[in-house]
Amino acid sequence: GTSSWTNHLYESFFAGCIPxxxxxxxxxPFQDLIDWRRLSVKWPQDQVDGAMFAYIWDLVTNQQHVVEEMKRRVDEAACWFDFYSSDSSCSPYRGVLHDLEQRKRMMPRYLHPLYWGI
Known part of the structure; x- marks a missing residue:
């Protein structure tokens, strides 16, 4: 489904923000196609506290090169969320098809047993 959080992730790409x-x-989305660890930060939701703000402050003030590299990667990955992208090798359509292929490979060959009632 969709939620305000999901939409915010996509919007962050188009605003040029580091998620x-x-x-x-x-x-x-597209975990096999996007290296999320290199372009975003994932923080425990129950630890929104001073340590989180200190982390952000340190990242922005003392590690500008890291922020710039993350921003570059965000810009590169934005095509995975752009339904109007002219790059056919990087589009949400290709990403969805890739994810569906991955799920298909993980599914059992037969969803129902070959025999029943025996």
């Missing part, structure tokens, strides 16, 4: 994810159970 800061505060949802423990949110399954990130």
């Amino acid at each position: 800061f994810i505060l949802s423990d159970r949110f399954v990130l």
Whole structure:
């Protein structure tokens, strides 16, 4: 389904922001195609406290090179969320098809037993 959180993730790409994810159970899209660890931060949702703000402050003030690299990766990955992208190798359509292929491979060959009532 969709929620305000899901929409905010997509919007962050188009705003050029580095995603800061505060949802423990949110399954990130296109995990085989996007290296989320290198372009976002995922923080425990029950630890929104001074340590989180200190982390952000340190990242922005003392690790500008890290922020710049994350931003570059965000810009590169934005095509995975752009339904109007002209790059056919990087689009949400390709991402969805890739994810469906992965799920199909993980499904059992037969969803029903070969025989029943015997």
